[in-house]
Structure formats: C-alpha cells, structure tokens
Amino acid sequence: xxxxxxxxxxxxxxxxxxxxxxxxxxxxxxxxxxxxxxxxxxxxxxxxxxxxxxxxxxxxxxxxxxxxxxxxxxxxxxxxxxxxxxxxxxxxxxxxxxxxxxxxxxxxxxxxxxxxxxxxxxxxxxxxxxxxxxxxxxxxxxxxxxxxxxxxxxxxxxxxxxxxxxxxxxxxxxxxxxxxxxxxxxxxxxxxxxxxxxxxxxxxxxxxxxxxxxxxxxxxxxxxxxxxxxxxxxxxxxxxxxxxxxxxxxxxxxxxxxxxxxxxxxxxxxxxxxxxxxxxxxxxxxxxxxxxxxxxxxxxxxxxxxxxxxxxxxxxxxxxxxxxxxxxxxxxxxx
Numbered sequence: 243x244x245x246x247x248x249x250x251x252x253x254x255x256x257x258x259x260x261x262x263x264x265x266x267x268x269x270x271x272x273x274x275x276x277x278x279x280x281x282x283x284x285x286x287x288x289x290x291x292x293x294x295x296x297x298x299x300x301x302x303x304x305x306x307x308x309x310x311x312x313x314x315x316x317x318x319x320x321x322x323x324x325x326x327x328x329x330x331x332x333x334x335x336x337x338x339x340x341x342x343x344x345x346x347x348x349x350x351x352x353x354x355x356x357x358x359x360x361x362x363x364x365x366x367x368x369x370x371x372x373x374x375x376x377x378x379x380x381x382x383x384x385x386x387x388x389x390x391x392x393x394x395x396x397x398x399x400x401x402x403x404x405x406x407x408x409x410x411x412x413x414x415x416x417x418x419x420x421x422x423x424x425x426x427x428x429x430x431x432x433x434x435x436x437x438x439x440x441x442x443x444x445x446x447x448x449x450x451x452x453x454x455x456x457x458x459x460x461x462x463x464x465x466x467x468x469x470x471x472x473x474x475x476x477x478x479x480x481x482x483x484x485x486x487x488x489x490x491x492x493x494x495x496x497x498x499x500x501x502x503x504x505x506x507x508x509x510x511x512x513x514x515x516x517x518x519x520x521x522x523x524x525x526x527x528x529x530x531x532x533x534x535x536x537x538x539x540x541x542x543x544x545x546x547x548x549x550x551x552x553x554x555x556x557x558x559x560x561x562x563x564x565x566x567x568x569x570x571x572x573x574x575x576x577x
Contacts, residue, residue, distance in 0.1 A: 243541045245574055246280030247273050247566075248316060248435075248468040248551040251300065252293035255555075259292045263300070265559050267307055269552075272563060274311040276570035282316025282347055282432070282468065282549050287356045298332045305340040314345025316432060316468060316549070317414045321350055321370035322360045326377040326394050327401075334382070334405045342407030347432050348375060349414035352500070368423060369393070375411060375427040382409060412466055417506070421445045425452025430464025435551065436495055438523050440504045442467070443543055464546050469526055471550030473568040476529040483561055487554035488525060489517045496520070526550065530572040537577045 251266050253259040270281050283300050286293040294300050297315035304313050318324065329346070336344040350367040351357065357364050373391035380387045381401040389396045413428035415421040416437065424431050431449045433442050450460035470491060474480030493514060495501050501509045501520060509516065521527065526536045540548055550569065552562050 243537075243545055243577060244279040244547050245569070246278050246282065246312075246547055246549040248282050248284070248549040249553065250284045250286075250293055250551070252289065252291040254291070259294075263294075263303075266553070267304060269559075269563060269566065270304055270311065270313075271308060273566060273570075274308050276566065277574065278311060278566075278570070280312045280314065280345065280466075280547055280549060282314045282345070282466070284316055284468075285319060286353070287319070287322065288359050298329075298336065301344065302336055302339075305336060305343055308343075310343075312343045312345055313340070314347045314410075314412065316347040316412070317349035318347065319351040319356065320348045320374050321362055321367045322356060323362065324374065326374045327381065327396065327399070329374070330378045330381040330401055333378070333409055334401060334403050337405040337407055337409050338403055345410050345412060346378075347412040347414060349432070350420060352416070353498070366393070368420065371413075372423060372427060375413065379411065410464060412464060415445070415449075418445070418448055421448045422452040425449040425460075425463075426456050428453075428463075430466055430546070433465070433467040435468045435470050435524060436500050437502065438504055439539060439543065441502070441506065446544060465544050466547035466549060467540065467545050468549050468551060469540075470521075470524065470554075471526045471533075471552050471565070471569070472554075473527075473533050473565045473573060474529055475568070477532050480528050484527070484554065484557055484565075485521075487557040488521050488527065490556065491554045492517055492520050492524070530568060533569070533573045534576045537573065541577060 249266055251262050283297040285295050285297040287295045301313045333346045350371045370393050373393055377389045382405055385400045386398045387396050388398050410429045412430045412432040413424035414432040415424040416434055453460040453463050472480050472484040497511045499508050526533055552565050
C-alpha cells in the first residue's frame with residue numbers, strides 16, 4: 243500500500259488562498275522527501291472560502307515544483323461542462339511535461355448548487371461522466387477517433403500530444419450505481435472519506451464485479467481512498483491537538499447531508515451529537531500504534547493508495563507537518 247496526501251486548498255481565517263497554496267506546496271515537497279508517492283487535489287465551485295475550482299491548473303503548478311511525487315485531480319467534477327477533448331489535452335500535456343506523474347481523477351459530483359450554477363441538470367451526471375471517460379480513453383490511445391454521444395461528439399480527430407505514459411483514470415463514486423459505473427469505466431476507484439469501512443468494503447466488491455464484467459482484471463485495479471488523518475505521539479495527544487478541527491471538518495459533511503450509516507441512510511444535519519463517533523469510525527487518528535492497527539485494516543481490504551487528508555481549518559501548519567513526519571517515520575514502515 244502506497245501513501246499519499248489529499249488536499250482541499252482554500253483560504254482560512256487569517257490565511258489567504260495564496261498563503262494556503264504556498265503552505266501546501268511546502269508540505270508536498272516535504273512529503274516527497276519523506277517517501278509519500280501521491281497527492282490528490284479536490285475541487286469545488288462557488289465556495290466562499292475560495293476552495294480551488296481548477297485542480298488541473300493547481301496540479302500543473304505542483305508538478306513543476308516537485309520531482310518524483312505523482313499529482314492528480316481528486317476530483318475533477320466532470321459533468322460541469324468539461325469538454326472531454328479539453329480534459330484529454332490538459333491531461334496529456336501534464337503527463338508529458340511531468341514525465342508520467344499525473345493521475346486523472348474524475349467524478350460525477352453531488353452538490354446541487356454547483357450544477358445549478360453551471361446550468362446542468364443533476365440527472366445528466368452519470369451519462370455525461372460515462373461519455374466523457376469513454377471519449378478520453380479513446381483519445382489517449384487511438385488515432386482518428388470518432389465518438390457520437392448525446393452530449394459530446396468527435397469526428398475523426400487525433401489527440402496531439404498524446405500522453406507519453408499510461409495516465410491512470412480514477413473514478414470517484416459513493417453509492418452503488420455510481421460505484422458500478424466506476425468499475426466499468428475506471429482504472430481504479432477513488433473512495434471518499436465519508437463512509438465507514440463496512441460500506442467501503444461493500445462498494446469495493448461492487449467495483450470489482452463491474453470491472454470484471456467489463457473484461458478487466460480487478461486484481462490490477464487501483465483502489466485509492468481519501469481519508470482524514472492525524473497522527474500524534476499518543477492517542478490522547480492526537481485528540482488534544484486536532485480534536486476540535488476534526489469535529490469541525492465532519493460537521494461540514496453533516497450539514498451537507500453527505501454522511502451515511504452502514505446501511506446507507508443519510509444522517510440528518512442536526513446529529514452533531516454523533517461527531518465524536520463519526521470521527522472515530524471514519525478518521526485514521528491516534529498515536530502510531532493505533533494508526534498502524536487501523537491502516538492494516540485498509541491494507542487488508544485491498545487499498546493500494548491511502549491518501550491522508552491532514553489539513554483541517556484551524557489546525558496550525560506545524561501540527562500538519564508533525565503528523566506527516568510521524569506517519570512517515572513511525573507508521574508507514576510497519577504497514
């Protein structure tokens with residue numbers, strides 16, 4: 243199992259977007275030196291705290307400031323008027339210029355306000371994602387591509403430049419129909435941070451089945467997971483240093499109605515009484531021994547890329563880097 247970082251970069255109280263990005267670049271350069279292999283960048287639209295809406299642009303800047311670490315979109319919300327040819331071109335350029343260090347992560351999106359802002363109907367999410375990934379894969383690998391979809395068409399065009407390396411396409415998905423589509427389309431599945439391991443396991447089985455039905459070997463598929471992470475010297479210290487920030491992180495998900503129980507039932511926004519339990523069942527948090535035990539569960543489940551989200555609003559940058567060092571030095575060698 244490889245280790246990486248997951249980022250949602252935006253401004254915080256007292257810290258501008260530019261400062262937040264500079265801090266992120268420094269952390270990613272440190273991660274590269276510590277042996278982390280992958281960074282994924284989330285995107286959101288119309289967020290008041292300026293969360294980056296352009297992960298491919300940000301990925302390009304980070305790739306230019308690093309040497310070995312892979313950088314990917316996690317995720318590009320594909321149905322929001324991203325033309326597959328533009329995405330294929332941008333991904334190919336990033337691949338060529340970074341010498342094979344770009345990962346294309348895509349998903350269908352979930353926030354109603356984003357679709358309303360772009361004038362895209364929510365019920366078009368899945369077919370737009372399907373058409374887009376199918377067209378991109380053909381553009382990556384074939385000449386004179388002809389594709390006639392409902393939303394996008396191409397007539398005998400060849401992508402220039404083509405990727406010089408295999409660009410992995412990770413498809414993010416949360417619920418069963420979307421996970422099955424991810425298995426059909428993707429080279430891998432990007433699991434989100436909002437579900438318990440019980441649901442993650444169920445969804446991984448669904449992905450593998452759909453992957454096999456499409457004629458692909460599920461044992462060769464990437465299984466990446468975005469997970470909230472904080473490593474302290476002890477369990478008690480981890481909670482003392484990051485507990486409030488972690489609870490605030492999941493209170494956002496709760497307010498958006500993005501959290502579900504093991505049976506898939508959406509948790510209501512007023513269930514703030516559950517925050518500690520939600521953090522304990524969805525975060526990797528604690529001292530090194532606790533984190534080792536938790537991460538071995540992920541490895542046993544089949545996770546190939548664990549991407550830890552270590553930066554929470556209100557958590558000081560020096561605590562973020564301390565957690566990163568503890569993971570690299572006291573946890574990763576034992577997992």
